[in-house]
Amino acid sequence: MRQRFLSFIIGLLAVGLIGAPALAQPNYAKVKEYRIERSVPPAAQACIECHRVTTPGVFTDWARSRHANANITCLDCHLIQPGDQDIAQDHEKYYGRSDLPWGEAKYKMPIASIVTPKDCSRCHPDEATQYSKSKHANTIEIMWKLDPWLNKGMNSDNERKTGCYNCHGTVIAMDDKGRIDPDTWPNAGVGRLNLDGSKGACTSCHTRHRFSVGEARKPEACDQCHLGPDHPQIEIYEESKHGTIYHAYQDEYNFDAAGGTWTPGVDYRAPTCAACHMSGSGKEPTSHDVTQRLSWETQAPLTVRPQDFKPFPSGTDWQDERQKMKNICSACHSNAWTNDFYNGFDKAVNEYNDIYFKPAKAKLDELYEKGLLDKTRFFDERLEVEYYELWHHEGRRARMGAMMMAPDYAWWHGFYECKLRFANYMEEANHLIETGRKAYVAEDFPNATGDTTRPVKIFGDK
Numbered sequence: 001m002r003q004r005f006l007s008f009i010i011g012l013l014a015v016g017l018i019g020a021p022a023l024a025q026p027n028y029a030k031v032k033e034y035r036i037e038r039s040v041p042p043a044a045q046a047c048i049e050c051h052r053v054t055t056p057g058v059f060t061d062w063a064r065s066r067h068a069n070a071n072i073t074c075l076d077c078h079l080i081q082p083g084d085q086d087i088a089q090d091h092e093k094y095y096g097r098s099d100l101p102w103g104e105a106k107y108k109m110p111i112a113s114i115v116t117p118k119d120c121s122r123c124h125p126d127e128a129t130q131y132s133k134s135k136h137a138n139t140i141e142i143m144w145k146l147d148p149w150l151n152k153g154m155n156s157d158n159e160r161k162t163g164c165y166n167c168h169g170t171v172i173a174m175d176d177k178g179r180i181d182p183d184t185w186p187n188a189g190v191g192r193l194n195l196d197g198s199k200g201a202c203t204s205c206h207t208r209h210r211f212s213v214g215e216a217r218k219p220e221a222c223d224q225c226h227l228g229p230d231h232p233q234i235e236i237y238e239e240s241k242h243g244t245i246y247h248a249y250q251d252e253y254n255f256d257a258a259g260g261t262w263t264p265g266v267d268y269r270a271p272t273c274a275a276c277h278m279s280g281s282g283k284e285p286t287s288h289d290v291t292q293r294l295s296w297e298t299q300a301p302l303t304v305r306p307q308d309f310k311p312f313p314s315g316t317d318w319q320d321e322r323q324k325m326k327n328i329c330s331a332c333h334s335n336a337w338t339n340d341f342y343n344g345f346d347k348a349v350n351e352y353n354d355i356y357f358k359p360a361k362a363k364l365d366e367l368y369e370k371g372l373l374d375k376t377r378f379f380d381e382r383l384e385v386e387y388y389e390l391w392h393h394e395g396r397r398a399r400m401g402a403m404m405m406a407p408d409y410a411w412w413h414g415f416y417e418c419k420l421r422f423a424n425y426m427e428e429a430n431h432l433i434e435t436g437r438k439a440y441v442a443e444d445f446p447n448a449t450g451d452t453t454r455p456v457k458i459f460g461d462k
């Protein structure tokens with residue numbers, strides 16, 4: 001029996017060996033082929049064939065996307081739409097280049113450089129509508145309503161271009177030559193105001209041209225903006241148990257499940273940013289409005305409910321939104337666990353408001369009232385900076401650490417530093433009040449040259 005089995009195996013091996021030389025010289029192409037045998041119009045085929053050579057990176061990303069799979073071509077996104085101003089003027093010349101594939105006048109099409117949420121909304125209307133309501137989409141308006149850096153001109157235009165606007169977005173403009181103003185684009189900030197009036201760049205989470213749902217589900221899609229001393233969400237996440245589990249098990253996570261089917265427990269075992277803030281779970285639908293599911297406004301100086309946030313009231317009810325977030329937790333946690341978390345979070349918010357922020361604000365008002373601090377500019381006196389950092393840096397870290405389960409941020413980077421800042425601030429403020437001495441004003445505050453005109457496209461001429 002054993003003998004017969006062995007000779008059977010040997011026989012199989014022999015057949016395999018005879019077959020081998022044929023396999024050794026397979027008739028395979030060395031480079032991945034892309035054969036267009038579907039109903040793609042010739043003008044769209046031209047884009048693909050020429051760009052495969054001129055910008056292979058763009059071509060390959062697209063070829064590997066769900067879009068390519070579904071026959072969505074370059075033209076579906078880049079074709080000029082009625083009223084579009086951002087026509088790529090120099091592009092026409094490539095159709096006269098016989099050295100380039102498909103470089104013939106008969107394929108010529110006017111194309112737009114910028115692809116906006118409005119362009120995507122032709123096929124993804126729900127995502128675009130939800131997105132347009134979020135604070136992501138409306139952040140330029142919020143920024144100009146609130147921020148002393150802009151309203152008092154305390155930084156330079158280039159500091160804004162290379163800093164603020166890469167995260168928040170630019171107001172895209174045309175220059176006198178009818179070209180896109182290079183100071184305003186390329187840019188992929190979440191609230192970029194497009195020439196067609198739509199807001200945002202879908203590429204801030206789904207980078208072109210993969211436009212992948214899996215990419216947006218990973219914390220890395222958020223961390224380029226949600227980091228640093230004033231909103232360290234990625235650092236907080238990394239420190240939390242959820243982040244620890246993500247790092248230990250991410251190889252087992254199924255990030256590429258179809259949109260709306262990403263399932264807790266099945267596709268991932270601990271949530272990422274998107275899982276808590278955007279993805280659907282159980283009866284909770286997916287949303288592109290990150291303002292949903294929030295019950296506090298922890299980035300504000302005084303923590304308020306999102307509906308009471310004056311520059312941009314959310315139009316939501318905080319209790320409903322909290323319930324939505326709890327529904328997310330409930331896929332993996334018992335109510336006791338979730339409620340205990342919210343208890344600690346609410347207390348942290350209230351303690352921050354009452355013990356640190358309100359007294360510090362009252363002291364600042366007193367100093368202005370007594371003329372000991374000068375109100376015309378901000379940041380040019382040390383106490384203004386101390387006050388700012390108390391709410392904007394450690395005050396946020398304390399609240400945000402408690403909000404997303406990061407003990408080191410809640411305490412060492414948070415309330416611990418609040419105590420130090422508060423004590424120093426009060427000591428200096430009381431000293432001025434007792435002696436009646438005015439604070440030193442830094443007349444040479446550096447590079448406070450930024451334009452303070454509010455963007456007309458958002459605020460009108462006023």
Ligand code: HEC
Binds near residue numbers: 097
């Ligand atoms: C015959 C070659 C050729 C064809 C056909 C072609 N392109 Fe291009 N395209 C180019 C080259 C070359 C560039 C410039 C790349 C660079 O700046 O180095 C370019 C640039 C672009 C840009 C960037 C333009 C900007 O101002 O930002 C876009 C978008 C674009 N092409 C889309 C398309 C689309 C959509 C089509 C089909 C309707 C198409 N191209 C057809 C050669 C071609």
Ligand code: HEC
Binds near residue numbers: 047058078115186211
């Ligand atoms: C799903 C929509 C979509 C499709 C399909 C699409 N693009 Fe784009 N493309 C974009 C977006 C979005 C940008 C980023 C521009 C912006 O910021 O608005 C872009 C940018 C570009 C750029 C400039 C990139 C750079 O870094 O300079 C080129 C070139 C380009 N596209 C060519 C193509 C070509 C060629 C195809 C087809 C193979 C294609 N696009 C298909 C949406 C699309």
Ligand code: HEC
Binds near residue numbers: 066070122211213
């Ligand atoms: C002409 C229609 C069309 C346009 C325009 C379009 N899409 Fe799509 N998109 C589709 C289709 C169809 C699918 C589904 C493909 C599938 O299910 O296989 C898809 C899928 C997606 C997905 C899911 C990909 C995944 O990994 O599962 C994302 C994200 C996406 N699109 C983003 C965008 C963005 C951002 C834009 C604008 C820059 C855009 N789309 C423009 C038709 C379009």
Ligand code: HEC
Binds near residue numbers: 146155160164165
């Ligand atoms: C690294 C990206 C990044 C940079 C650079 C940046 N911000 Fe922000 N900003 C954010 C994020 C993310 C938030 C949201 C914080 C939160 O909700 O926890 C935010 C919040 C804000 C808010 C509060 C909005 C609100 O709803 O209360 C204002 C105002 C603001 N930023 C203005 C600015 C200005 C002005 C600059 C430049 C001087 C700037 N930011 C630089 C990412 C950035």
Ligand code: HEC
Binds near residue numbers: 206
């Ligand atoms: C803040 C990050 C972010 C931005 C910006 C963003 N998306 Fe998404 N998008 C996601 C996440 C996360 C998912 C995955 C939801 C899930 O788990 O099913 C997703 C999923 C999708 C899908 C798959 C179907 C679905 O709805 O689940 C489409 C299509 C899509 N996005 C289109 C867009 C369009 C169009 C825009 C611009 C208006 C956009 N996205 C902007 C994060 C983002």
Ligand code: HEC
Binds near residue numbers: 325403404
């Ligand atoms: C376990 C779920 C969970 C995960 C994972 C998570 N968050 Fe949160 N996040 C929350 C909760 C809960 C709140 C507070 C909601 C409220 O206001 O009631 C919150 C609040 C926020 C806020 C609002 C801050 C403000 O302005 O009040 C931002 C911004 C944020 N998270 C970003 C992120 C980012 C970025 C990541 C990933 C690096 C992330 N979150 C991961 C649960 C989560």
Ligand code: HEC
Binds near residue numbers: 135188277
């Ligand atoms: C390109 C930068 C950028 C990226 C990428 C980004 N965000 Fe944001 N996010 C911002 C800015 C700026 C704000 C502040 C908006 C405001 O309040 O004015 C913000 C605010 C938020 C808020 C608070 C909304 C509110 O109503 O207070 C949440 C929650 C949030 N982001 C979640 C996410 C998640 C989750 C991701 C990744 C899937 C992500 N963001 C990716 C820049 C970004």
Ligand code: HEC
Binds near residue numbers: 333338405
């Ligand atoms: C996809 C499943 C999943 C979701 C959704 C989820 N968690 Fe968790 N969470 C876990 C796992 C797994 C752990 C680790 C438990 C352990 O320590 O064994 C954990 C741990 C925790 C911890 C303990 C932290 C620590 O340091 O020990 C808290 C608190 C927590 N989660 C709160 C929440 C809240 C609040 C939500 C909703 C906003 C939420 N979780 C959503 C899976 C999840």
